[in-house]
Amino acid sequence: MRWVIFLVSLLITVSAFAEQDKYQFDNNEQAARFSELTKELRCPKCQNQNIADSDAVVAKDLRDKVLALVKDGKTKEEVIDYMIDRYGYFVHYDPPVTPATLVLWVLPVLIVVLGFGFIVLRQRKASVKQTWTTEDEALLAKLIEQNQRQEQN
């Protein structure tokens, strides 16, 4: 029993990270801001990596600049604006609403609205009251009678 517990315990692993940053900060808040920013800013050279991830020269330069700005006490928005000033909206993974990007925001909403509109319209059409006259009643009775006769035969 004891060694069963031992074997089962081997299946449970805990990952440990020894993280030693080469960047030095005055306080934890600055460190958090730096790490947030380098994950949110996009490398202009290797386009599908953020600047924390990329080894490109420009990514390192941007990291160093973010570090300097954060240490200067700049807020997150100020650093992002600084980068957008130079590298355009491309450099931030969260693009703002501009005429060029409007379609990204409008299209999904439009599709949902149109889809629901279509469903509601169909529902309404289907639930319109049908007319039922005495002639229809007579026809129905006749058909039932015919059917019963066929079954008897």
Next chain:
Amino acid sequence: MNRKLLALAPLLVFVLLCVFLYQGLFANPRELQTGRIGQAMPTFNLPDLMDESKRWTDTDLKGEVYLLNVWGTWCPTCLAELGYLTELREQGVKIIGLYYEQGYDPDFDGQFDINALRDDVTSMLNRAGDPYQFNILDLKRTLALDLGVSGAPETFLVDKQGTILLHHTGDINPRVWRAKFAPLMQELQQ
């Protein structure tokens, strides 16, 4: 009639999607809209590549239409465009080089040999053509960062007032020149 139109809707959506995606085939993802277009040249004070006692500032460059070409000897595409840029210089286009040194890292100061770099630059320009009036050395890539440069080669077109009109990423060849630069240059000369 209405029903027929409705039946055609998926086809219409499909065709629109095709047009959109087809256009995407020819879009260049490296073509970035950077932030500096329409703005003034950032202020800077940097040494000449060949003579560190000489310094260049943004005000020195005002008064003439010029191209600012970001390049480096480490960059093969820069080498490829030197010939055509030299042709442009012979046609009277003023081209200023911004030397983008990739090997220099401020964190490892002192590893950099300026004389070796100068030899490298001189031999390359002798071989492939020298389009530059002069070269500015941006060792720490501070001006490059202020300009939104992500690598080399990149070229800026700047007017007499020092306003950046164009930021081109990639090499300059006759096709790019005709399509992007020539119309603006013509406008500026009028």
